[in-house]
Amino acid sequence: MSKIFKRIYTYQFLLPAAIVYLVIFVVPTGLSFFFSLTRWTLSDWELIGFDNFVTFFKEPSLSIGFRNTFIFAAVTCLAKVAGGLLLGVFLTSKIRSRNYLRSIVFFPTLVSTIAVGIVFSMMMHPTTGLLNTTLAWLGFEGPDWLGDTRIALLSVAFVDVWRGIGFATVIYIAGILAIPAEYSEALQIDGGNAWNKFWSIIVPLSRPATNSVIILSFIGGLRSFDLIWAMTRGGPGFATDVIASIIYKQYQGGFYGLATAGNVILFIFVTALVFPLSRYLNRTEVDL
Amino acid sequence: MRQTRPWLASAASAALIAGLLAGCGGNNDSNEENTASPSASTSPSASESPSASASPSASEKPKENVTITLLTDNTQDGVAGAKALIEAFEAIHPNIKIEHETRPQGSEGDNFVKTRLATGDMNDVFFYNSGSLMQALNPEQNLMDLSNEPFEANILDSFKPTVTFGGKQYGAPVGSTMGGGWFYSKKIYSDLGLTVPKTWSELMANNDKIKEAGLTPIIGSYKETWTSQLIVLADYYNVQAAAPNFAADYTANKAKYATTPAALRSFEKLEETVGYYNKDLLATTYDAGLKMLAESKGAHYPMLTFAVPAIVQNSPDLIDDIGFFAQPGDSADSNGLTVWMPGAAYIYKNTKHAEEAKLFVNFIASVEGVTALSKVSKPSGPYVVKGAQLPDDTPQVVKDMLPYYDNNQTAPALEFLSPIKGPSLEQITVEVGSGKRKAASAAELYDQDVKKQAQQLGLDGW
Numbered sequence: 001m002s003k004i005f006k007r008i009y010t011y012q013f014l015l016p017a018a019i020v021y022l023v024i025f026v027v028p029t030g031l032s033f034f035f036s037l038t039r040w041t042l043s044d045w046e047l048i049g050f051d052n053f054v055t056f057f058k059e060p061s062l063s064i065g066f067r068n069t070f071i072f073a074a075v076t077c078l079a080k081v082a083g084g085l086l087l088g089v090f091l092t093s094k095i096r097s098r099n100y101l102r103s104i105v106f107f108p109t110l111v112s113t114i115a116v117g118i119v120f121s122m123m124m125h126p127t128t129g130l131l132n133t134t135l136a137w138l139g140f141e142g143p144d145w146l147g148d149t150r151i152a153l154l155s156v157a158f159v160d161v162w163r164g165i166g167f168a169t170v171i172y173i174a175g176i177l178a179i180p181a182e183y184s185e186a187l188q189i190d191g192g193n194a195w196n197k198f199w200s201i202i203v204p205l206s207r208p209a210t211n212s213v214i215i216l217s218f219i220g221g222l223r224s225f226d227l228i229w230a231m232t233r234g235g236p237g238f239a240t241d242v243i244a245s246i247i248y249k250q251y252q253g254g255f256y257g258l259a260t261a262g263n264v265i266l267f268i269f270v271t272a273l274v275f276p277l278s279r280y281l282n283r284t285e286v287d288l
Numbered sequence: 289m290r291q292t293r294p295w296l297a298s299a300a301s302a303a304l305i306a307g308l309l310a311g312c313g314g315n316n317d318s319n320e321e322n323t324a325s326p327s328a329s330t331s332p333s334a335s336e337s338p339s340a341s342a343s344p345s346a347s348e349k350p351k352e353n354v355t356i357t358l359l360t361d362n363t364q365d366g367v368a369g370a371k372a373l374i375e376a377f378e379a380i381h382p383n384i385k386i387e388h389e390t391r392p393q394g395s396e397g398d399n400f401v402k403t404r405l406a407t408g409d410m411n412d413v414f415f416y417n418s419g420s421l422m423q424a425l426n427p428e429q430n431l432m433d434l435s436n437e438p439f440e441a442n443i444l445d446s447f448k449p450t451v452t453f454g455g456k457q458y459g460a461p462v463g464s465t466m467g468g469g470w471f472y473s474k475k476i477y478s479d480l481g482l483t484v485p486k487t488w489s490e491l492m493a494n495n496d497k498i499k500e501a502g503l504t505p506i507i508g509s510y511k512e513t514w515t516s517q518l519i520v521l522a523d524y525y526n527v528q529a530a531a532p533n534f535a536a537d538y539t540a541n542k543a544k545y546a547t548t549p550a551a552l553r554s555f556e557k558l559e560e561t562v563g564y565y566n567k568d569l570l571a572t573t574y575d576a577g578l579k580m581l582a583e584s585k586g587a588h589y590p591m592l593t594f595a596v597p598a599i600v601q602n603s604p605d606l607i608d609d610i611g612f613f614a615q616p617g618d619s620a621d622s623n624g625l626t627v628w629m630p631g632a633a634y635i636y637k638n639t640k641h642a643e644e645a646k647l648f649v650n651f652i653a654s655v656e657g658v659t660a661l662s663k664v665s666k667p668s669g670p671y672v673v674k675g676a677q678l679p680d681d682t683p684q685v686v687k688d689m690l691p692y693y694d695n696n697q698t699a700p701a702l703e704f705l706s707p708i709k710g711p712s713l714e715q716i717t718v719e720v721g722s723g724k725r726k727a728a729s730a731a732e733l734y735d736q737d738v739k740k741q742a743q744q745l746g747l748d749g750w
Contacts, residue, residue: 039743039744041744055740058736060733060736061715121571124571125568125571126567126568126570126571127567127568127571128568129571144568144570144571146570146571147568147569147570147571147722149724233513234715235510235513235570235715235718236510236570236718236719236722236724237715237716237718237719237722237724237725238715238719249711249712252711253711253712253740253741253744254711254741254744255740255741255744257744258740
């Protein structure tokens with residue numbers, strides 16, 4: 001009797017949180033799986049099996065969408081890891097106005113994504129934008145950053161890195177500062193230089209920070225929508241469409257069932273990529 | 289930080305995504321509630337209205353005083369127009385008082401109107417779109433049949449199909465039409481000695497000459513993707529001339545853009561314009577396009593005539609440099625204008641004041657009604673009420689449209705004849721216009737896009 005009571009007793013404390021989790025996360029997720037199998041409007045639904053998934057996969061821009069989503073996530077993730085690490089090392093070194101520089105790097109993260117997108121799309125205007133007028137002044141002819149289908153996605157990725165690198169840097173600063181000073185002292189005694197310190201201490205021992213940055217920016221990249229929408233709306237044509245922007249366009253068109261199916265696909269896609277990635281990263285993490 | 293459990297991390301990321309999904313679902317729910325609540329709040333205003341009209345009921349008039357209500361959208365233009373119509377009407381009929389109420393625009397407004405109709409709270413008279421949106425209101429059940437009203441004799445035939453459902457007419461036009469076609473710079477035309485083209489090949493020959501002269505033949509503003517659809521949409525007069533049943537067959541899934549030569553031609557025309565646009569076509573906005581047109585930095589701009597008020601406002605002294613012609617077909621014999629029809633006034637079927645509401649609607653569709661409206665709301669094209677004149681200060685570019693109306697050379701745009709319009713058309717036309725996709729492949733792609741719309745609407749035959 002008392003054994004059972006003890007068991008229940010502990011679970012009682014979980015109950016409030018469990019209810020919130022159930023109502024806000026589990027039920028809607030379940031519902032969205034159900035509605036992805038229907039053609040629904042605000043007042044009415046009709047079960048149509050897997051037709052939505054078939055239509056979604058036939059969507060002409062979808063193959064581009066998958067490719068773009070992956071490229072965008074991978075490119076922004078790598079750039080944020082490399083850039084964040086270098087900035088992190090720089091901003092933890094003994095330099096003047098360190099705190100001032102730290103806040104400068106973090107500022108872009110605080111600005112509204114839509115505003116960033118609008119400003120950059122003006123700067124990237126092929127004839128009147130700041131970028132190309134500067135290049136013209138220097139004697140080069142700049143490309144059509146957002147109009148050329150070959151580089152449009154990379155232009156948006158560049159802006160995303162500019163905006164997100166401050167956050168990665170902050171994680172790295174915390175990670176680097178958490179490395180105990182003994183390692184550096186040992187290195188000094190052994191006669192290592194700054195280069196050795198970077199490769200042998202900072203890179204391996206800030207691994208937890210690296211993992212966080214990779215996971216966060218990769219998930220963020222896979223789901224990215226706001227910046228792409230503000231800058232190109234998935235265009236020109238379908239050239240910068242990602243899965244999220246395709247889903248949004250289906251909602252806009254009033255195809256609720258189709259859009260819900262798209263969300264389920266995105267969910268599976270993200271999980272399929274992130275789950276093994278996070279397992280791998282955690283397995284290879286080293287002890288401090 | 290060390291050795292976090294992998295399943296925990298992935299569960300957390302799953303929860304994040306689930307949260308995203310949950311967010312989407314929640315939004316839609318709240319939409320529904322939003323639209324429901326305003327309709328509930330109408331009941332007090334309805335109970336107030338009799339007392340309001342009771343006070344001025346002096347014994348001067350033998351007729352009983354009646355108050356009816358009018359629902360319009362809340363745009364500045366819409367409100368000013370409604371007030372002008374009410375004022376003019378009340379001056380003629382002192383015993384009828386009209387209370388004005390507004391609703392949001394866009395899809396929120398659609399939900400508002402549908403909710404009121406569904407709950408039986410609709411105003412006596414309301415203004416709403418004609419064409420496919422009107423068809424979605426379930427007219428037989430919700431709207432009063434106006435087929436036999438006197439104003440019907442006064443309306444151009446081309447308007448009638450856009451408010452007809454099941455052979456009955458339900459609406460009276462409010463406001464002016466607009467044309468879809470080609471604005472052109474009269475300055476460039478006279479400098480190069482060009483004439484207004486009557487066939488597509490003449491137009492393209494003009495474009496060649498303009499290009500040779502080192503000028504931009506066609507202004508493209510594809511940064512705002514909707515503007516890329518104009519050549520395809522404004523070609524509908526020519527489609528209809530060659531395939532008169534296209535709209536009906538298209539709605540019934542019997543005709544396709546890719547397999548109907550006349551319809552495919554619309555995409556081909558767009559493809560033929562590739563290379564004639566301004567270089568920064570993909571980064572140019574609609575406003576920038578208008579500016580280029582006004583300053584004659586480009587010779588042509590395929591656009592709707594609702595652009596005229598914006599040009600008048602931004603470049604008032606340049607408006608007379610601009611002219612307008614319909615998108616030509618392949619033969620000079622069938623040259624006509626594709627027209628976007630005005631919205632309409634409808635009467636709620638269960639209104640208690642049918643007689644008064646009909647008087648008001650007849651007034652709206654009369655020459656007097658149009659005159660009252662035109663004083664506050666500048667027309668973007670001719671009116672569909674016979675005998676209604678454009679105001680004297682109307683720019684010549686709008687008057688350029690008149691001959692098409694006088695010679696009965698107009699056709700409504702396809703969106704007024706068929707409820708299906710694919711949402712990806714603007715992306716597809718951007719691809720065609722910027723030379724990234726061929727016309728035949730674009731037409732095929734658009735046919736697939738349209739299928740989703742038809743299925744969502746639950747049309748027969750899809």
